[in-house]
Amino acid sequence: MGKHTPNSTDASAARHLETGRPGRQAKTSRSRVAREGSALVAHGPVGDPVVTARNLSKVYGRGDNAVTALDSVDVHIARSRFTAIMGPSGSGKSTLMHCLAGLDSVTSGTIHLDGEEISAMSQRRLTKLRRRRIGFIFQSFNLVPTLTAEENITLPLDIARVRVDRERFDRVVETIGLRDRLTHRPAELSGGQVQRVACARALVGSPAVVFADEPTGNLDSRSTDQVLSILRSSVDEMGQSVVMVTHEPDAAAWADTVIFLRDGRVVAEMNQPDRDRVLDALHELGSPEGPHIGVGDIQQEVDEAWAQPQRTAPTGIRQPSQAGKSTGKEWSDEDSRADRPSTDPWGIG
Numbered sequence: 495m496g497k498h499t500p501n502s503t504d505a506s507a508a509r510h511l512e513t514g515r516p517g518r519q520a521k522t523s524r525s526r527v528a529r530e531g532s533a534l535v536a537h538g539p540v541g542d543p544v545v546t547a548r549n550l551s552k553v554y555g556r557g558d559n560a561v562t563a564l565d566s567v568d569v570h571i572a573r574s575r576f577t578a579i580m581g582p583s584g585s586g587k588s589t590l591m592h593c594l595a596g597l598d599s600v601t602s603g604t605i606h607l608d609g610e611e612i613s614a615m616s617q618r619r620l621t622k623l624r625r626r627r628i629g630f631i632f633q634s635f636n637l638v639p640t641l642t643a644e645e646n647i648t649l650p651l652d653i654a655r656v657r658v659d660r661e662r663f664d665r666v667v668e669t670i671g672l673r674d675r676l677t678h679r680p681a682e683l684s685g686g687q688v689q690r691v692a693c694a695r696a697l698v699g700s701p702a703v704v705f706a707d708e709p710t711g712n713l714d715s716r717s718t719d720q721v722l723s724i725l726r727s728s729v730d731e732m733g734q735s736v737v738m739v740t741h742e743p744d745a746a747a748w749a750d751t752v753i754f755l756r757d758g759r760v761v762a763e764m765n766q767p768d769r770d771r772v773l774d775a776l777h778e779l780g781s782p783e784g785p786h787i788g789v790g791d792i793q794q795e796v797d798e799a800w801a802q803p804q805r806t807a808p809t810g811i812r813q814p815s816q817a818g819k820s821t822g823k824e825w826s827d828e829d830s831r832a833d834r835p836s837t838d839p840w841g842i843g
């Protein structure tokens with residue numbers, strides 16, 4: 495697993511040389527540059543999209559309690575690439591991911607996933623599509639405790655009555671490096687090992703796209719690197735498409751592209767990111783005159799870097815601080831509860 499590394503300025507240049515893929519300079523010149531000298535570019539269509547959202551809006555609740563989590567966003571996710579989604583707390587990252595993955599309904603707009611419009615699908619068809627075409631990795635690992643690692647890995651395929659491709663299974667197990675743990679139950683594995691099993695579960699069915707929501711949020715740095723390395727190699731070696739929501743610039747540095755959200759809108763993207771440029775971008779987008787970001791709690795840095803609510807809030811968008819998430823107001827509302835994304839994408843329970 496050691497050969498896959500996050501982007502650094504040198505690594506980024508080296509990858510360009512190795513792969514012939516456009517490097518940072520070439521990428522930035524293909525579209526409008528957000529600012530002179532910036533690594534940020536406008537987010538726009540990609541040549542071979544695996545997921546596309548157009549004019550996507552998501553409003554939770556009604557009336558005085560309405561919260562616009564996504565405000566007419568267009569999103570283009572490239573096939574066989576690793577895409578990270580970043581933004582401050584409450585900017586709509588999870589909502590976007592849940593809508594793109596067919597876990598949450600949209601208020602308006604369309605979503606196409608691997609050529610199929612999912613925004614108009616019935617729940618029944620969506621559940622079927624999620625089982626067969628989408629891989630999921632969540633922050634809290636949600637493996638079934640009574641099943642072995644191997645049974646957990648094949649569970650979505652078993653439920654979908656899809657035959658397990660043993661060649662793919664072996665390849666995925668090789669990638670996660672846990673062949674000797676396949677008969678163990680989750681309680682007999684470390685947190686990092688459990689999340690690697692969750693990665694295998696997401697990858698084994700060769701899904702059109704893997705969605706990972708803060709997959710390293712509960713892991714130590716070694717396990718974090720292992721999980722990100724698995725995702726990276728699934729893209730490089732299996733042509734997998736991966737979308738990951740993350741708060742961590744270190745994690746985003748493993749991606750090919752970072753899409754930045756703010757206040758329910760897509761504000762920019764960065765290609766071939768590295769940690770420092772991601773941090774600079776967060777700072778630049780949110781607080782150009784603010785203090786230099788140093789070491790410390792990364793989420794606090796990110797939130798501080800973005801915290802300019804009065805100046806930049808789009809009309810109709812409530813700020814996270816007003817949105818009630820911290821007070822739990824919307825979450826106790828009956829209508830919103832019905833809106834809450836599923837934590838069981840496979841329709842097991």
Ligand SMILES: Nc1ncnc2c1ncn2[C@@H]1O[C@H](COP(=O)(O)OP(=O)(O)OP(=O)(O)O)[C@@H](O)[C@H]1O
Nearest residue numbers: 554563583584585586587588589817819824830834
């Ligand atoms: N079920 C819900 N009911 C009401 N409001 C919600 C619901 N889910 C999310 N929201 C609100 O929508 C907005 C976007 O939330 P979302 O969880 O997508 O943001 P996020 O960027 O993923 O945040 P975080 O980084 O804190 O997880 C927030 O203002 C949040 O309070």
